[in-house]
Amino acid sequence: MTKRGWWFAGVMVLGALLLPFWAEYAREPFVLDVIIRLMILAIAASSLNLILGYSGMVSLGHAVFIGIGAYAVGIPAYYDLNNGWLQLAVALGVSGLFGLLTGLICLRTRGAYFIMITLAFAQMMYFIFVSIEEYGGDDGLVIYARSEMGLGVDLNDNNQLYFLVLICLLAVMILVHRLTRSDFGQVIKSIKINEVRMQALGYSTFRYRLVCYVISAMICGLAGWLLGNFTGFISPEMMDWTRSGELIAMVLLGGAATVVGPLLGASIFIGVETLLPEVTLYWHLYLGILLIIVAKFGRGGLLGWWTQWLRGTRS
Amino acid sequence: MDGALIMIQVLNGLQLGVLLFLLAAGLTLVFGIMDFINLAHGAFYMLGAFICATLALWLDSFLLAVLLAVPITFGIGVVVELGIARQLYQADHLEQILATFGLILIADTLVQMIWGPEGLTFALPEILNGQVRLFRDVDFPVYRILIISVGLLVALALYLVVSHTRIGMLIRAGASNRRMVEALGVDIRMLFTLVFAAGAAMAGLAGLMIAPITEASIGMGNEILIVAFVVIVIGGIGSVQGAFFGAILVGLIDTLGRSFLDDLLGLFLSHQAAETSAPAISAMLIYILMAVILTFRPKGLFGPRTS
Amino acid sequence: MSHALEARGISRSFGGIHAVVDVDLRLAKGEIRAVIGPNGAGKTTLVGLLAGSLKADNGEIHLAQRNATRLPVHERVKLGLGRTFQITSLFGTLSVFENIAIAVQSYQGHSFRFWRPANRKSALIERVHELARDMGLEQDLHTPAETLSHGKHRLLELAMALAAYPSILLLDEPAAGLGIEETQNLIAILDHLKQDAAILLVEHDMDVVFSVADEVTVMVDGAIIATGSPDDIRSNQRAQQAYLGESGPDHA
Numbered sequence: 113m114t115k116r117g118w119w120f121a122g123v124m125v126l127g128a129l130l131l132p133f134w135a136e137y138a139r140e141p142f143v144l145d146v147i148i149r150l151m152i153l154a155i156a157a158s159s160l161n162l163i164l165g166y167s168g169m170v171s172l173g174h175a176v177f178i179g180i181g182a183y184a185v186g187i188p189a190y191y192d193l194n195n196g197w198l199q200l201a202v203a204l205g206v207s208g209l210f211g212l213l214t215g216l217i218c219l220r221t222r223g224a225y226f227i228m229i230t231l232a233f234a235q236m237m238y239f240i241f242v243s244i245e246e247y248g249g250d251d252g253l254v255i256y257a258r259s260e261m262g263l264g265v266d267l268n269d270n271n272q273l274y275f276l277v278l279i280c281l282l283a284v285m286i287l288v289h290r291l292t293r294s295d296f297g298q299v300i301k302s303i304k305i306n307e308v309r310m311q312a313l314g315y316s317t318f319r320y321r322l323v324c325y326v327i328s329a330m331i332c333g334l335a336g337w338l339l340g341n342f343t344g345f346i347s348p349e350m351m352d353w354t355r356s357g358e359l360i361a362m363v364l365l366g367g368a369a370t371v372v373g374p375l376l377g378a379s380i381f382i383g384v385e386t387l388l389p390e391v392t393l394y395w396h397l398y399l400g401i402l403l404i405i406v407a408k409f410g411r412g413g414l415l416g417w418w419t420q421w422l423r424g425t426r427s
Numbered sequence: 428m429d430g431a432l433i434m435i436q437v438l439n440g441l442q443l444g445v446l447l448f449l450l451a452a453g454l455t456l457v458f459g460i461m462d463f464i465n466l467a468h469g470a471f472y473m474l475g476a477f478i479c480a481t482l483a484l485w486l487d488s489f490l491l492a493v494l495l496a497v498p499i500t501f502g503i504g505v506v507v508e509l510g511i512a513r514q515l516y517q518a519d520h521l522e523q524i525l526a527t528f529g530l531i532l533i534a535d536t537l538v539q540m541i542w543g544p545e546g547l548t549f550a551l552p553e554i555l556n557g558q559v560r561l562f563r564d565v566d567f568p569v570y571r572i573l574i575i576s577v578g579l580l581v582a583l584a585l586y587l588v589v590s591h592t593r594i595g596m597l598i599r600a601g602a603s604n605r606r607m608v609e610a611l612g613v614d615i616r617m618l619f620t621l622v623f624a625a626g627a628a629m630a631g632l633a634g635l636m637i638a639p640i641t642e643a644s645i646g647m648g649n650e651i652l653i654v655a656f657v658v659i660v661i662g663g664i665g666s667v668q669g670a671f672f673g674a675i676l677v678g679l680i681d682t683l684g685r686s687f688l689d690d691l692l693g694l695f696l697s698h699q700a701a702e703t704s705a706p707a708i709s710a711m712l713i714y715i716l717m718a719v720i721l722t723f724r725p726k727g728l729f730g731p732r733t734s
Numbered sequence: 735m736s737h738a739l740e741a742r743g744i745s746r747s748f749g750g751i752h753a754v755v756d757v758d759l760r761l762a763k764g765e766i767r768a769v770i771g772p773n774g775a776g777k778t779t780l781v782g783l784l785a786g787s788l789k790a791d792n793g794e795i796h797l798a799q800r801n802a803t804r805l806p807v808h809e810r811v812k813l814g815l816g817r818t819f820q821i822t823s824l825f826g827t828l829s830v831f832e833n834i835a836i837a838v839q840s841y842q843g844h845s846f847r848f849w850r851p852a853n854r855k856s857a858l859i860e861r862v863h864e865l866a867r868d869m870g871l872e873q874d875l876h877t878p879a880e881t882l883s884h885g886k887h888r889l890l891e892l893a894m895a896l897a898a899y900p901s902i903l904l905l906d907e908p909a910a911g912l913g914i915e916e917t918q919n920l921i922a923i924l925d926h927l928k929q930d931a932a933i934l935l936v937e938h939d940m941d942v943v944f945s946v947a948d949e950v951t952v953m954v955d956g957a958i959i960a961t962g963s964p965d966d967i968r969s970n971q972r973a974q975q976a977y978l979g980e981s982g983p984d985h986a
Contacts, residue, residue: 164521170520170521170524172524217718217721217722220721220722220725221721221725223520224458224464224520224664225660225664225721225725225726227464227520227524228656228657228659228660229660229717229721231653231656232653232656232657232660232714232717233714235653235654235714236710236711236714239710239711240707240710240711242710243706243707243709243710244706244707245706246703290848290849290850290851291848291849293851293852294847294848294849294850294851294852295839295844295845295846295847295848295850295852296845296846296847296848297848297852298832298835298836298839298845298852298853299836299839299845302825302828302836305825305826305827305828306823306824306825308787308823309819309823309824309825309894310836311787311806311807311808312785312787312807312811312817312819312823312895313811313836313837313840313894313897313898314808314811314812314840314841314898315808315840315845316806316808316809317808320845323846353649353653354528354531354649357466357524357528357531360521360524360525360528361525361528361529364521364525394536394539394540396532396533396535396536397532397533397536397537397540399529399532400528400529400530400531400532400533400536401529401533402529403525403526403528403529403532404511404525404526404529404530404533406525407515407518407522407523407525407526407529408514408515408518408522408526
């Protein structure tokens with residue numbers, strides 16, 4: 113990252129740290145809610161970016177892990193098990209396990225088959241939760257108590273939840289940054305470029321792709337755990353395939369295979385979702401048009417345009 | 428479980444099967460020939476339903492509405508192909524997903540602008556509303572029989588066209604080797620438009636046939652589309668036969684699983700356990716089927732055999 | 735004498751086409767065996783079968799005394815196999831350094847490290863420089879691979895194949911498209927390499943074949959029709975007709 117980049121990141125983090133105080137002062141608690149949601153989606157999009165952007169696995173079922181993470185709050189809470197660490201362990205464990213089991217099947221396939229199978233497995237979970245009436249089925253489940261973390265942390269305080277989400281987001285971004293530049297990251301990026309060559313160099317590409325897939329699943333499970341706590345309500349709709357489509361849109365809007373891209377994409381998405389409905393009832397129309405434009409002209413997403421523009425003005 | 432109930436559920440499974448086939452046929456051809464993943468294919472299903480419902484209310488004739496709605500959906504297919512889809516054939520799958528996801532949002536919003544957020548229902552004509560006696564004590568709705576018959580007829584027609592006509596020869600050739608078709612000097616773009624629009628029309632037919640039973644509603648195509656994806660993955664992408672057998676298989680297993688799994692599980696488990704686990708397991712059945720098939724045949728039942 | 739590579743009766747057909755038919759092959763350390771034959775003789779399929787990217791319908795493949803018939807590509811690499819591709823297969827957007835580094839990393843084996851930055855370990859850097867020096871690529875370490883000249887692509891392929899100190903090397907037309915000087919350079923490199931490895935060389939350039947090969951095998955229509963020393967092959971009637979005579983008067 114350039115020096116300017118670090119400055120920019122510093123200012124952003126500082127701003128994020130100060131936001132709750134401003135929100136309280138300006139009596140705009142709604143802003144905090146929007147930003148919490150934005151950051152959670154950015155975590156989910158970052159996890160998708162790990163497999164989609166860096167290692168070229170186009171999953172159209174990633175929202176399933178958000179759902180798993182959220183139900184890991186909701187189902188224990190339903191039985192009055194509110195220990196946050198337990199719920200977090202369940203969220204990470206089950207998403208990792210589901211990622212492992214489905215990955216073993218999905219990763220045997222390539223291209224369009226991979227896309228459709230990830231989609232199908234996600235939809236399977238969707239229908240499973242729809243069919244379990246004990247946990248609300250279609251109607252979903254209200255979570256009456258947020259996770260209890262101990263250590264003097266009270267997530268019922270929106271400010272504290274905000275800081276938890278912020279810490280998680282920063283941790284995930286740092287993790288993605290380090291991971292993709294590590295030995296392992298070098299391997300998955302190279303697999304994306306030329307898998308056959310990687311095998312000929314002695315890499316069991318299946319194993320690396322699987323590990324990457326599981327890591328991504330667990331990070332997304334974390335996002336789900338946060339989202340369950342935040343919304344206080346979970347339903348199968350959270351893992352509907354259109355949610356997965358939105359995650360893809362965020363990654364590509366911001367810029368795939370970059371650390372900041374997913375955050376940027378989530379910001380655009382939340383921005384559109386929050387601001388456009390105030391102007392028009394039919395805002396989905398414009399979002400759709402935006403996606404088509406990005407698909408047609410937007411190689412590299414917003415971040416890509418930005419760097420191209422920078423290069424253009426410099427030369 | 429008695430014989431009559433099983434028979435009725437088999438027919439219901441067939442009905443779901445032919446609807447899935449009508450959706451999957453276009454999907455698999457468009458993917459096989461143009462290498463185009465169209466997430467928005469379900470939009471034609473929805474449009475078929477809405478257009479037919481509107482026409483049926485205006486003209487007060489279901490038959491006329493159907494006869495008009497199918498060509499109209501075909502026309503919309505032509506427009507979408509020429510206007511948007513054609514630009515995306517060369518793009519990679521990721522861009523196709525993003526763009527067609529955008530198309531879904533646009534289609535759903537347009538329908539909402541035209542028809543409002545509520546669904547649209549309409550009544551079947553009297554003659555289709557009755558039941559027929561299939562057996563001594565087995566009654567089945569006439570209309571569902573009609574759906575199954577129409578679906579099978581379209582499947583038969585499509586099979587004949589694909590395997591016995593020049594166009595069909597080109598379609599099959601296109602699915603296995605695009606360059607070859609171009610080498611034959613055929614205007615491949617015309618062929619693409621035709622295939623895309625025919626797929627749209629079949630999806631529209633499926634949507635309008637189901638509309639009187641459920642209703643025409645926004646996003647109705649998005650859920651069944653995923654099952655259609657499962658169908659073409661099972662059958663093998665690009666294969667019309669695969670789409671047919673996959674669709675019937677999925678339709679039957681899904682329907683029979685939902686109706687009889689609790690009884691079946693009851694043979695091994697306690698009544699309580701069977702009752703609670705059956706819905707979840709039956710929701711999984713077709714996906715388990717898909718996983719098993721892919722484990723042994725990563726390219727589906729009728730997919731190309733490669734090493 | 736023990737063989738680094740041994741293939742017994744391997745066959746492979748695609749649809750109805752018999753690409754490789756009942757091929758026997760032995761290769762020992764210190765030996766360069768050239769496989770020649772007209773286009774479509776099945777040479778590249780043979781390389782694929784030995785490397786494991788294709789599965790043999792019949793026959794057995796032994797690498798370093800181990801039965802490798804059912805092993806996937808990456809397991810065969812662990813047994814000492816290295817290969818280059820007929821059509822250059824690199825990581826185009828990555829630099830020459832990164833291309834070689836990913837190959838070295840495979841050998842030095844620390845690919846499940848998730849946190850520390852890659853390409854900082856001195857052992858790795860040293861080895862990358864060594865390979866680059868051997869192939870004459872030291873000046874290009876920070877150039878993206880895709881912008882290199884064709885000749886340097888071939889050398890980079892070779893550098894990557896050598897990273898794991900292979901005891902068996904499968905080289906698929908390494909001289910294709912090289913200039914005269916580059917070819918001479920390649921010949922010198924191959925001569926040097928055979929001290930440590932058994933080399934299978936698929937090649938069309940007869941100058942290269944006859945200057946480096948210890949043994950020559952002639953393939954036609956998937957089968958071996960002649961095998962022997964370069965001098966034997968030069969005087970072998972069938973080999974001449976089938977291949978060397980391709981451009982001669984009896985070519986019809």
